[in-house]
Amino acid sequence: MHVEFSGRYRIGGGYSFDFVNLGDFKPLTYRNDLRNFDPGLSNFFLKKYFVMLGASVYRYDNYLLTVDANIGGYSLGKNFDKAVITKGLFFNLGTTIEREMSEYFRLFVRPSYELKNYSLAFTESGQSIKHRFNAFYIHVGATYRIPELRRCFLKECRIQINHAHGNREYRSRVHPIWKKQNPHYGENYPNLIKYKGKNKRKLNPY
Numbered sequence: 001m002h003v004e005f006s007g008r009y010r011i012g013g014g015y016s017f018d019f020v021n022l023g024d025f026k027p028l029t030y031r032n033d034l035r036n037f038d039p040g041l042s043n044f045f046l047k048k049y050f051v052m053l054g055a056s057v058y059r060y061d062n063y064l065l066t067v068d069a070n071i072g073g074y075s076l077g078k079n080f081d082k083a084v085i086t087k088g089l090f091f092n093l094g095t096t097i098e099r100e101m102s103e104y105f106r107l108f109v110r111p112s113y114e115l116k117n118y119s120l121a122f123t124e125s126g127q128s129i130k131h132r133f134n135a136f137y138i139h140v141g142a143t144y145r146i147p148e149l150r151r152c153f154l155k156e157c158r159i160q161i162n163h164a165h166g167n168r169e170y171r172s173r174v175h176p177i178w179k180k181q182n183p184h185y186g187e188n189y190p191n192l193i194k195y196k197g198k199n200k201r202k203l204n205p206y
Contacts, residue, residue, distance in 0.1 A: 020043065044080075050071055052069070066098065102176075
């Protein structure tokens, strides 16, 4: 969840629950002398909690490009011995390409790269080994913005702009979620019926 302000900047936070497939650990030094290490664990769940900061940098028609960063902590799950693991923060940097379907509904694609590591201590020797745990992500999904105004309560109301009944303002009830909702009169139906379907083949629809 995040809050947008000044029409450009974003600040928020989140929690994610990721399924991770774990391979062999490969040494970063002495690669010719040390073999890969099999941790004996193939899959586990990774929990992450983070703060999100972002800013929109470019807009073209209904498309919006945003650069953002997630900064926070993570948990490796109960299959790891947390007593010998020292973790740091993770940093996830990405760009989000959004398609505005309506005032409240957006589709997005977000490629990102994440930096994180932890140190595994050996109590017998007092030394530790640092493990990098970086990852590349491509997220695809949808976002929904909570409307500021309550939906109009009159079922027969067909007003397309924000309007008032009595002393209270309401938003339109005739806009479907997938249509642009910065409404002006007639925006739901920009083309007249006489120019649609079989009528558009006629030289004179009337």
